[in-house]
Amino acid sequence: MTASVALRRSRRQGLSSPRGRRGRVESLTGWAFVTPATVIIGLFGAAPIIWSLILSFTNDNGLSSTSAFIGVRNYRALAHDPVVTQAIEHTVVYTTLFVPGTMLVGLFLAVAMNRKIRFMWFYRTAAYATMAISTISEALVFIWLFDPSFGIVNYFFSLLGIPQQEFLNSPSEALQVIVVMTIWGWSGFAVVIYLAALQGIPQDLVEAAAIDGAGRWATFRRITLPLLSPASLFLAVWLTINALQLFDEVYLSTKGGPLGATTVLVYYLFDQAFQTNFNFGYASAIAYLLFVVILVVTAIQFRIGRRFTFYRS
């Protein structure tokens, strides 16, 4: 048997068949294991979601205790609201830049850190620390770094001969600054996930490939990456779910501006609920639109993931 590793794709995960008496015991045990978490998540996750669905069919303003059922009027208004269209566009653009960006940065750093060299604990701690910093501190530092007149980035640009940019003052650049800010904030998470996954890759597989004469890049592409695919799928799904719900960084820096350039869906719905319109019903409808989008995108990711993820069995 050569050391060119043949990994079997596993379609079915399970330790026994579901039929018959054994299957029923399995079902009951499965439910027993799952119930405590389900109760908590169901009560505090699912119930509020159903509540919001009901709210989205009303004209609740979050203030007065009386609200009327208005059917699908909120959803119809949604379809004609130009800000919603823009918000969707901004959210999608942001997500498409953020998710691959964070995964690449995280993967690169994790691979770099996954070795026994001195100060490794320091590098890893630095990556984790970026997750620990409060969002307001993160926002303030990046606002400063990207200030058009006084920031370091424009200073470096001037040294390199690149023209000065307007960054957060420019409707076309503000979202990209937020992308950079959030990639910085999330790459620590990606590093931690990939590191945990890299630890699970048996060394003898890699060594066997080397003995067979495979170069480092080929080993990485043929062995490491496929073995990392469950982690990559997890990251892609989780980062996408979070990216589509971007809020804090926008709220703490640009407040959706300039001229609505960084208004993403969650910021818009927050604005509608608590700042400008006090229209809870409408905000809930927007939340549902977002929910459907995220559900569809996640389902697609899992579908695609199933074709490309390798689970050893």
Place this chain on the structure above:
Amino acid sequence: MGTNRSYIGVLCALAMIGASALAACGSGSGATTASGGGGSIQIWEGYTGAEAKAFAQLVTRYEATHPGVKVSSLFVNNDYTLQKVQTAVAGGNPPDIAYLYGSWAPNVAKLADVVTLTNVVRQPGVHWSDFWVGERDVATVDGRVIGIPALVDNLAVVYNKTLFAKAHLSLPGPDWTWPQFVADAAKLTDPAIKQFGTAYVTPGSEDTVWHWEALLWAAGGEILNSANTKAAFDSKAGLTSLNTLRTMAVTDHSMYLDPTDSAYANLFNSGKIGMLVTGPWDLSGFPNVHYGVQIMPSFPGTDGGHQTISGPDNWVVFNNGTSRVKTAEDFILWLTAPAQVKYFSLKTGDLPIRQSVADAAGFDAQMNASLPEVSTFTSNLGNVRQARPQIATYPQISQVIGTMVVSVLLGKAQPGPALAAASAKVDQILAGSG
């Protein structure tokens, strides 16, 4: 096998028991959720630093002179108070008193638990008319008084004396004009050392809007018509005021644009900005600058005068049963009585919310002793002639105006068409279809 099951079970049970036991010990909440607590009320406020200390002192004083009454205060960032209040009201758990921004007043009035104070403020001894007219306007929604004034401020010009001297400019005088402001700003701008004549905040929020509204009023203009049914800012005054800002931002490049509302104050304190239109709250953030304060300029040829704009905030009382409402009202009336107002203002540098306190002899000197030139802001309260429209749709109108101002400042739109477009949108909002 059995032992394994018990390990996990025990661990989990321990965790839950531990959590609830410690939670029960660790709660010690001040106000109970049961109604009719009588001598115990809870107040939500966002005071920090000197304000927090002064407020705590006042509470102690009140409890000492009113035995049997306990006032527990909870810090809540003012930006988040409305969200917390809305959730609490929806859950049946409102506080007794909360500090809420004046701009929220027309919407806060819709909350079911808000106590109407119209008759309370008419009682003898309260002297409702002693509060500045801007405050009373913001505390009243459709003739119903829903709050007691908690804070008052206004906009004036804070300038850097050192930079003025360096540019050989005469300091702003009390009868100066906006064209002079623009000229001064241009002369104070030096791109080589990254120095700006003035600054403006451009997140498009109410902060952006109310700065412009002050100019609009100074130019003799109005935001809405008197019936609040149509926009009135697409006028000669609107054009003049918007053009003034545009000249500085787009033509002269003398205006630093701050899209995040966070850098301008520190920039001024670092000596990078010549003049700032801002309020008394910023003065304590300028320890490194020899600053001066001057009232707003006027537009020659208009009847706007040196008008300025004010942003008062309210203490709102919520209904947790008759006795707690009574206790809350007593406390808040005591808190806003002249003696306490004087104490609080002198300790914090916040402007006095009562005219009698501001007019008292020696008060200005005392204020200036702790916070130089803040008395200009106090006397500037006399330049507040009107308030922003007290209607529930104002936040939406503000958003439209904010976008208009920012698009002009960024050079993306010309004032004329921008005013017309915004005006049309505001008309739609007011007509109920926006």
Place this chain on the structure above:
Amino acid sequence: MTAATASKPTESVAVRARTTMAGPRRRLPFSPWHLVLIPATIVLLFPFVWLIVTSIETPAEALRFPPDLTPHVIRLQNYPDALAAAPFGRFFLNSAIVAVTTVICNLVLCAAAGYAFARFRFLGRTALFIVMMATLMVPFQVTMIPQFIIIKWIGVNLLAGAGIGHIGALIVPNAATAFGVFFLRQFFRTLPIEYEEAALVDGANRLSVLWRIVLPLSAPALATLAALTFLDSWNNFLWPLIAINSTAASTLPLGLATFQGAHSTEWTLLMAGNVMSLAPMMLVFLIAQRYFVRSVAATGLTGI
């Protein structure tokens, strides 16, 4: 390679393997990876430099823009001042209780559920998993009011310590998260199934398979989940803001917020508080790091 031939390679093979793996002969006295990691770390840690510098400045120097990272006057007094400004001892304790309990509950509940989703086949498995994932897809601003009402109901009818105003209210809604279930499910699926199958054949029950075999192999994932859950709980701001009504039950983020006024912020005290708040999180991570190393069992795995 099968298990039978996974013995140590012969000397010469091992030497060749090591040489091919080491790449070109090193010219530097240290690993070239440092050249990548050091600039990366500078970028990652830069905001912390600003944080720490601001925390030891005088307020006058902190009120500068652009921020000056070389203060002329160092003021370490900011730290005791921050601690004295509000009952931070209480806040630390509350945050610690909430975070530790949340982590323990999450590890237990999410491991059980994640394992079930990964290995069992039971009726409604897919549907339940979808519903769980769905709870991650609605932003908190939308769910906070219903969550408030539910917690209030629980506090009144079930367990007083979990109701509004008590720190139990901060623990219970987060005692299990779909994130934890999802994360562990994905991880458990990557484990080779042979060991569990062997144990089951030997007559062990499911629980002991989980406890004795799967969990020890999952140390990196559990440590990761523990560190991430701790982080989330420690930094949580909005829900504690909504649910807590007294200073005595407040957590650290609420305590830090007392330095942020509507118009003026005490930056030096706030940053000192932030630095102190970071310390426990970093401690947790340093502890968790020990479990990130490859578990001995994993290196012996072949499982192909």
